Amino acid sequence: MTEPKKEIIEDENHGISKKIPTDPRQYEKVTEGCRLLVMMASQEEERWAEVISRCRAANGSIKFYVHYIDCNRRLDEWVQSDRLNLASCELPKKGGKKGAHLREENRDSNENEGKKSGRKRKIPLLPMDDLKAESVDPLQAISTMTSGSTPSLRGSMSMVGHSEDAMTRIRNVECIELGRSRIQPWYFAPYPQQLTSLDCIYICEFCLKYLKSKTCLKRHMEKCAMCHPPGNQIYSHDKLSFFEIDGRKNKSYAQNLCLLAKLFLDHKTLYYDTDPFLFYVLTEEDEKGHHIVGYFSKEKESAEEYNVACILVLPPFQKKGYGSLLIEFSYELSKIEQKTGSPEKPLSDLGLLSYRSYWSMAIMKELFAFKRRHPGEDITVQDISQSTSIKREDVVSTLQQLDLYKYYKGSYIIVISDEKRQVYEKRIEAAKKKTRINPAALQWRPKEYGKKRAQIMF
Numbered sequence: 001m002t003e004p005k006k007e008i009i010e011d012e013n014h015g016i017s018k019k020i021p022t023d024p025r026q027y028e029k030v031t032e033g034c035r036l037l038v039m040m041a042s043q044e045e046e047r048w049a050e051v052i053s054r055c056r057a058a059n060g061s062i063k064f065y066v067h068y069i070d071c072n073r074r075l076d077e078w079v080q081s082d083r084l085n086l087a088s089c090e091l092p093k094k095g096g097k098k099g100a101h102l103r104e105e106n107r108d109s110n111e112n113e114g115k116k117s118g119r120k121r122k123i124p125l126l127p128m129d130d131l132k133a134e135s136v137d138p139l140q141a142i143s144t145m146t147s148g149s150t151p152s153l154r155g156s157m158s159m160v161g162h163s164e165d166a167m168t169r170i171r172n173v174e175c176i177e178l179g180r181s182r183i184q185p186w187y188f189a190p191y192p193q194q195l196t197s198l199d200c201i202y203i204c205e206f207c208l209k210y211l212k213s214k215t216c217l218k219r220h221m222e223k224c225a226m227c228h229p230p231g232n233q234i235y236s237h238d239k240l241s242f243f244e245i246d247g248r249k250n251k252s253y254a255q256n257l258c259l260l261a262k263l264f265l266d267h268k269t270l271y272y273d274t275d276p277f278l279f280y281v282l283t284e285e286d287e288k289g290h291h292i293v294g295y296f297s298k299e300k301e302s303a304e305e306y307n308v309a310c311i312l313v314l315p316p317f318q319k320k321g322y323g324s325l326l327i328e329f330s331y332e333l334s335k336i337e338q339k340t341g342s343p344e345k346p347l348s349d350l351g352l353l354s355y356r357s358y359w360s361m362a363i364m365k366e367l368f369a370f371k372r373r374h375p376g377e378d379i380t381v382q383d384i385s386q387s388t389s390i391k392r393e394d395v396v397s398t399l400q401q402l403d404l405y406k407y408y409k410g411s412y413i414i415v416i417s418d419e420k421r422q423v424y425e426k427r428i429e430a431a432k433k434k435t436r437i438n439p440a441a442l443q444w445r446p447k448e449y450g451k452k453r454a455q456i457m458f
């Protein structure tokens with residue numbers, strides 16, 4: 001058998017000779033788990049990537065779903081074969097599982113942080129919404145998704161051990177329409193299969209029910225009586241509101257919210273059971289109603305002192321300060337509870353950026369305020385933790401990250417250089433222009449969920 005002819009092209013940028021095969025059979029060797037250089041659409045440069053899946057299009061050409069090494073999975077994409085650099089192709093290790101490369105890869109230090117703690121972030125989830133009218137069976141999607149996993153007795157459906165399945169690693173929803181926005185999802189979410197094959201899933205922005213067409217959505221909107229999330233409006237200030245939703249009392253809304261959130265949150269443990277969670281939904285008000293911007297969920301009781309389980313700002317509203325606002329709100333709740341709290345680990349890359357930014361500002365503000373209130377006195381990590389409600393470990397890690405925590409004569413002290421002080425004074429001044437939580441507009445009292453008497457059954 002003769003080798004198919006190859007054209008050799010010198011790639012000036014990367015110094016790699018790119019062999020463009022004239023025979024499409026060459027692509028047959030590029031299977032799941034192979035690593036190779038791929039031209040990344042958004043960057044216009046080649047990056048190492050792992051092939052997660054491949055499929056043949058109607059015209060016979062092959063498409064590949066690739067994960068760029070050391071990049072977040074939201075950048076994963078389907079690419080045509082002409083974007084692959086075949087000369088660089090490394091086959092998966094013999095004897096290893098498909099995709100062995102990826103498992104060995106230190107993909108995300110935040111992720112490892114979570115593994116150390118031995119827990120995965122939880123997202124209570126089940127798309128049980130009644131789609132009967134649209135003749136779609138959501139449970140079929142779940143059974144397809146979880147083939148082999150049996151729900152536990154408490155009704156939770158942990159996806160631990162399934163999260164790395166090839167299927168759940170591939171973004172399965174092309175587009176969603178929510179209110180005025182069309183949004184391209186980032187990650188897999190177990191919407192019913194009948195919907196994921198469509199170009200777009202239409203979501204009612206008030207009840208979050210998902211529908212298969214614009215017509216179905218219009219019909220639904222004529223009937224849907226909601227113009228804000230369910231639950232109690234616990235905060236209202238300058239057109240921004242927070243609604244507190246009990247995952248037990250408003251199960252359908254909570255499940256639809258989690259399903260929507262999964263499109264933008266990676267590495268989740270999916271639960272049937274939304275009962276143990278409260279959801280705090282941030283909305284913007286106009287003449288039509290309260291439109292969802294983002295949310296965070298919180299366990300009613302958290303042994304680990306987590307004050308946030310999952311946090312999300314919908315992509316059209318991101319990078320406008322709403323993430324900081326949600327985080328600030330979560331700590332305002334903790335202050336009322338007279339507790340310290342921390343977000344559940346692992347944090348995503350964007351979650352870590354947002355928390356680091358919030359923690360540094362909150363801690364610096366506290367340090368300056370303390371200095372003004374008590375000149376000449378010393379402040380402890382415990383003091384900072386108590387007044388900000390930021391958990392001790394997060395205070396210490398932030399001080400270390402800012403390089404303010406120094407070991408001196410047998411103990412730790414906080415040292416702020418003049419330069420750093422000036423930088424933060426300017427940042428704090430600039431932040432005054434940003435939207436902040438007004439604690440006076442928060443009408444909330446914590447419920448004591450753990451204090452109910454348990455029924456003993458013999």
Ligand SMILES: CC(=O)SCCNC(=O)CCNC(=O)[C@H](O)C(C)(C)COP(=O)(O)OP(=O)(O)OC[C@H]1O[C@@H](n2cnc3c(N)ncnc32)[C@H](O)[C@@H]1OP(=O)(O)O
Nearest residue numbers: 310311312313318319320321322323324348350351354357
């Ligand atoms: C506990 C957990 O659930 S961890 C998971 C966190 N959630 C996710 O990853 C879901 C997808 N991502 C998101 O929903 C959002 O990106 C969030 C919630 C993390 C942040 O929300 P945003 O509204 O974008 O944050 P916001 O605009 O308030 O910015 C907060 C800080 O993070 C930084 N930041 C936010 N997004 C980015 C970004 N894409 N690139 C660089 N910096 C960013 C901002 O610069 C800002 O810092 P600064 O105040 O020092 O300038």
